[in-house]
Amino acid sequence: xNTDPHDRESQWQQQALGAAMDGESxxxxxxxxxxxxxxxxxxxxxxxxxxxxxxxxxxxxEEDVGAVERRIVPMLFATLGVGGGITAGxxxxxxxxxxxxxxxxxxxxxxxxxxxAIAVAATIDRMFSRRRVPAHR
Amino acid sequence: xxxxxxxxxxxxxxxPGAFARLLQDHQRMVWHIIVRMVRNPADADELAxxxxxxxxxxxxxxxFESALSTWIGQIAFSLAARFLQRKxxxxxxxxxxxxxxxxxxxxxxxxxxxxxxxxxxxxxxAAMEKLPPIQRTLLTLFHLEEQTVEAAAxxxxxxxxxxxxxxxxxxxxxxxxxxxxxGVAA
Numbered sequence: 498x499n500t501d502p503h504d505r506e507s508q509w510q511q512q513a514l515g516a517a518m519d520g521e522s523x524x525x526x527x528x529x530x531x532x533x534x535x536x537x538x539x540x541x542x543x544x545x546x547x548x549x550x551x552x553x554x555x556x557x558x559e560e561d562v563g564a565v566e567r568r569i570v571p572m573l574f575a576t577l578g579v580g581g582g583i584t585a586g587x588x589x590x591x592x593x594x595x596x597x598x599x600x601x602x603x604x605x606x607x608x609x610x611x612x613x614a615i616a617v618a619a620t621i622d623r624m625f626s627r628r629r630v631p632a633h634r
Numbered sequence: 635x636x637x638x639x640x641x642x643x644x645x646x647x648x649x650p651g652a653f654a655r656l657l658q659d660h661q662r663m664v665w666h667i668i669v670r671m672v673r674n675p676a677d678a679d680e681l682a683x684x685x686x687x688x689x690x691x692x693x694x695x696x697x698f699e700s701a702l703s704t705w706i707g708q709i710a711f712s713l714a715a716r717f718l719q720r721k722x723x724x725x726x727x728x729x730x731x732x733x734x735x736x737x738x739x740x741x742x743x744x745x746x747x748x749x750x751x752x753x754x755x756x757x758x759x760a761a762m763e764k765l766p767p768i769q770r771t772l773l774t775l776f777h778l779e780e781q782t783v784e785a786a787a788x789x790x791x792x793x794x795x796x797x798x799x800x801x802x803x804x805x806x807x808x809x810x811x812x813x814x815x816x817g818v819a820a
Contacts, residue, residue: 506806531808534758535777537751541675543665543682548657551686555653 638702645693657686660703663779664710667789670771671714673763681717685710700788707781707789711771718767725768726800754812761811769804772797 513528544550641659644652664685669678688709696705715725762770768790775786787797 506809507802510802510805527809528805530754531758531805531812532777533751534754534808534812535762535773537755538759538762539755540666540759540774541669541678543661544679547665547679547682548654548661551657551661551683552654554683555687555690 639698641702642693642696642698645690653690656689656702660689660706661686663703663707666774666779667707667710667771668714670762670774671711671767672717677717678714681713682710685713688713701785704781704785704788707775707785708791711789711791714767714771724766726766757812757815758808761808764811765804765807768792769800769807772800773804773808776801 510528513526513532641652641656645656661682664682665678668681668685669675672678672681685706689706692709696702700708718725762773765773772786772790775781775789776783781789783794783797783801786792787794790797792800
């Protein structure tokens with residue numbers, strides 16, 4: 498007979514586990530009851546609104562990121578425009594002064610079409626970005 | 635694993651309700667891991683939310699090298715472990731209390747019929763509270779969440795042998811604690 502308490506307990510634990518899995522009764526009922534105890538021991542419950550709060554928080558973060566993007570992108574373009582104007586403006590004006598423009602020969606129709614297409618695309622993009630909601634909400 | 639792939643692709647493809655379903659499927663396990671580790675329900679709630687925020691943020695990096703539940707469990711466990719470390723609460727005993735527990739177990743006591751179910755569950759709950767965080771979490775993963783030893787090892791980042799050893803000690807300590815209770819009641 499094995500008298501080592503470590504081996505004995507280990508054996509009982511394994512037998513009880515096997516018996517619990519097989520649904521058979523066993524002399525190792527002590528550990529079977531402990532397993533049941535672990536399973537049914539009272540545990541603080543998850544708040545019923547946990548999922549909705551978590552999803553809302555993830556949604557808020559997405560909106561925050563969107564808001565940051567909306568603020569940063571125009572600022573970035575403005576900075577680039579002003580910086581570019583200050584740096585290259587004088588040289589550009591000087592160069593343009595030496596060029597003789599022939600406005601009559603410009604493709605006005607194509608230019609108007611391109612501007613209209615850009616405006617329509619921008620409007621559609623703004624409409625969809627306003628309606629966009631996080632997929633999981 | 636296929637259903638994991640479908641779920642992840644649904645979330646990444648921004649299919650309506652996909653992340654809500656993923657959350658519903660895993661919130662119980664995340665909650666059990668965290669509440670067993672940190673105990674305080676308010677802290678556990680905050681950490682469980684943080685877990686899903688991280689899952690949402692890191693999901694594009696998930697490589698299907700483990701089950702999705704294991705990966706989510708790893709995030710939950712690591713957040714809870716860091717929380718305890720910040721509070722300087724040890725995850726595991728420095729001494730061998732599990733071995734000591736064996737000495738306290740009597741051969742004769744009939745624990746199987748010594749307690750009514752409700753009473754036993756209360757005693758088990760109280761005894762689990764006294765276990766080190768890692769042991770009570772492993773017991774919960776194995777017996778309540780029915781994770782395999784291998785999955786529990788992946789979640790906790792421990793070797794399989796260590797997980798088995800911790801489970802053994804934890805059960806022995808529960809038995810010793812219940813034995814003491816039964817001795818007092820007798």
